[in-house]
Amino acid sequence: MEAKRLAASFIKDSSNIVAFTGAGVSTESGIPDFRSANGLYNMDAGYDYPPEVMLSRSFFIRHTDLFYDFYRKYLVVKGVIPNQCHLVLGELEKRGKLKGVITQNIDGLHQEGGCRNVLELHGSVYRNYCMKCRKFFGLDYIINSAETVPRCDKCGGIVKPDVVLYEEALDEEVLDRSVGLLTRADVLLVMGTSLTVYPAAGLVNYYRGRKLVLINRSKTSYDGRAAVVLREKAGETLGEILRMIDSGKV
Numbered sequence: 280m281e282a283k284r285l286a287a288s289f290i291k292d293s294s295n296i297v298a299f300t301g302a303g304v305s306t307e308s309g310i311p312d313f314r315s316a317n318g319l320y321n322m323d324a325g326y327d328y329p330p331e332v333m334l335s336r337s338f339f340i341r342h343t344d345l346f347y348d349f350y351r352k353y354l355v356v357k358g359v360i361p362n363q364c365h366l367v368l369g370e371l372e373k374r375g376k377l378k379g380v381i382t383q384n385i386d387g388l389h390q391e392g393g394c395r396n397v398l399e400l401h402g403s404v405y406r407n408y409c410m411k412c413r414k415f416f417g418l419d420y421i422i423n424s425a426e427t428v429p430r431c432d433k434c435g436g437i438v439k440p441d442v443v444l445y446e447e448a449l450d451e452e453v454l455d456r457s458v459g460l461l462t463r464a465d466v467l468l469v470m471g472t473s474l475t476v477y478p479a480a481g482l483v484n485y486y487r488g489r490k491l492v493l494i495n496r497s498k499t500s501y502d503g504r505a506a507v508v509l510r511e512k513a514g515e516t517l518g519e520i521l522r523m524i525d526s527g528k529v
């Protein structure tokens with residue numbers, strides 16, 4: 280069977296689908312990923328340090344102002360809207376077919392696309408907290424801060440985004456829930472991720488089924504394990520797949 284049709288038939292016949300996503304699912308919404316040709320790692324962002332250094336815990340502690348400069352410019356992208364990938368996943372959840380989304384993204388677009396059960400492995404730009412008194416703040420507090428480094432309005436402590444930086448551990452509960460979803464999944468959709476950032480990428484190994492669908496524009500080291508590999512845009516492709524299902528073509 281043609282690859283896309285096979286992916287569509289997996290989705291049509293299942294009510295236990297799980298999605299595992301990365302930065303590539305948000306490029307169609309205008310947020311740059313890390314490793315594409317026009318991703319953050321390949322552009323001259325205008326700093327003396329590479330992005331992986333600037334997004335590390337030690338850099339945040341030592342150069343908080345530079346971190347925030349970079350973070351505001353490249354990771355807090357305003358005015359973005361969910362694309363077809365986020366919207367189709369929202370629709371599949373509504374139909375009771377998708378059990379959850381495990382994402383490495385921090386942009387909140389899966390929730391905006393209608394998904395309720397979203398496990399954010401790397402946190403979210405929408406949550407921020409004071410490192411001293413733990414008071415929580417929304418994204419507007421970071422955007423509207425008059426200072427480069429936002430300070431807590433209660434105690435004056437430094438406010439840090441609730442995102443997992445390099446050198447930081449992932450949340451145990453989010454990891455456990457992700458493992459639970461993956462071990463039980465019938466169909467796994469892996470989309471828009473280079474599968475190179477660990478431990479997140481290693482979670483895919485918990486999937487035990489034979490219906491792994493990988494939609495990614497470039498090759499990954501997991502391609503050999505997938506029943507279907509589509510080297511295409513995740514949003515366009517998922518939109519097409521849903522239309523195939525709804526028009527009775529599969």
Ligand code: NAD
Pocket residue numbers: 300301302303304305306307310311312313314315318383384385386401470471472473474475476494495496497511512513514
């Ligand atoms: P990555 O940049 O390493 O890989 C992205 C992959 O997506 C690439 O292999 C690329 O070929 C593919 N891709 C790009 N556009 C695509 C599209 N339209 N359809 C299908 N595939 C597409 O990203 P990653 O694997 O998520 O890992 C890097 C880290 O990036 C993650 O930890 C994440 O936290 C962080 N990040 C998140 C955002 C975001 O929240 N939107 C943005 C940048 C980086």
